[in-house]
Amino acid sequence: MFKYSDTNKRYYTLDYFYKHKFNSKVFKVSLNAGFTCPNKDGTVGINGCIYCSKSGSGEYAGDKNKDLITQFNEVKDMMLKKWPNAKYIGYFQANTNTYASVDVLKEKYxxxxxxxxxxxxxxxxxxxxxxxxxxDYLEELNKRTFLTIELGLQTIHERTSILINRCHTLENFESMVKKLRKRNINVVVHIINGLPYETHDMMIETVKYLSNLDIQGIKIHALSILKGTRLADLYNESHFKVMDRSEYINTVCDQLEYLREDIVIHRLTGDPCVEDLIEPKWLINKTTILNDIDKEMKKRNSYQGIKCK
Ligand code: SF4
Known part of the structure; x- marks a missing residue:
């Protein structure tokens, strides 16, 4: 059995991590605190990453027109019925959630x-x-609560990064991981599988790179082509190849094999807004994808980190 599992999972799930850390059911409550993004307002780029949705890639965050406490309580009240003793993590999700003065950040957090x-x-x-x-503020905050900073990377490949208009370098990303870790702050990194023109080997290289960095968690997303994005325009013009379902499952299993066993897996698919989703349609049924990842890992008799040494 895999070291970090008590349910026959072959990778280190977030559920397992929370259960053992907090001895309780823990829910993340997604919030929209009304931040914007330096990659949209011209500070580092304009128009944002080409896949960014109108909600700032925070599809399930709360409604920014409601105050944070209302957003939080709407989710909490639903969970309370089934899990009266649950604990909660506030997830500042939509847009760039450190992009304001420290006074504003303090007030929201x-x-x-x-x-x-x-x-x-x-x-x-x-x-x-x-x-x-x-x-400095995050360092102090980290001493008072369980703090995690989620950094978007998406790919280590510069050509892709330029194509998707990320507008930051890999060096900048790595330097920030080091600064956060120097302060003992947990880091979770987001990557996307299926970015235009990326090969299987390129996606594996991204994971191998991350496995050698001092990070504590990863979110692996499947690229969603959403209506109204520049990615949708690119897709309509060039019809770049979209990963099919079995390709995606195989790639994720390969990536899990290359990831250090102590990296917590926060996500293995995407969760796009169904009405806005152009491709891939197979993404809609998230549970069956996760089940098929489990089946494939079992078929291989494999587990997270098996190839990472
Ligand atoms: S995906 Fe994130 S970083 Fe990119 S434009 Fe949207 S909010 Fe900004």
């Missing part, structure tokens, strides 16, 4: 932290959007 049964915060951001002053 502390609002959520002051709520009952909140045991931590996950903050999604870019590696080029955390100031030194912000790092």
């Amino acid at each position: 502390e609002t959520i932290l002051s709520l009952p049964n909140v045991v931590g915060l996950n903050i999604a951001t870019r590696s080029d959007a955390i100031s030194e002053e912000c790092l």
Whole structure:
């Protein structure tokens, strides 16, 4: 049996991690704190990453027109019925959640932290959007709560990064991982499989690179082509190849084999807004994808990290 599992999973699930860390069911509550993004407003780029949705890649975050406490309580009240003793992590998800003055950040983060049964915060951001002053605040925050910074990387390949308009370098990303780890802050990295013109080997290289970095978690997304994005325009013009379902499952299993066994797997598919999804349609049925990843790992008699040494 895989070391970090008590349910026959062959990879280190977030459920397992939370259960053993907090001895309780833990829910992440996705929030929209009304931030924007330096890759949209001209600070580092304009128009954003080509796949970015109108919600700032925060499809299931709350409604930014509602205050944070209302957003939080709407989710919490639903969970309470089934899990009265659950604990919560506030997940600042939509857009770039360190892109404001430290005073503004403090006001937003502390609002959520002051709520009952909140045991931590996950903050999604870019590696080029955390100031030194912000790092100092995060270091102090990390001593008071379970803090995780989620950094978007998507790919290590410069050609792809330019094509998708990420507007930051791999060096910038790596330097921020080191700064956060120097302060003992947990880092979770987002990557995307199926980016235009990326090969299987390129996706494996991204994971091999991350496996050698001091990161604590990973989110593997499947590229979603959504209506109204520049990615959709590129797809309509060039019809770049979209990964099929079995290709995706095989790639994820290969990636799991190359990932260090202590890296927590926060996500293995995407969760796109169904009405906006152009391709791949197979992404809609998330549960069966996860089941088929389990089946494939079992068929291979494999587990996370088997090839990483
Ligand atoms: S960094 Fe995130 S929020 Fe900003 S444009 Fe890219 S995907 Fe959208």
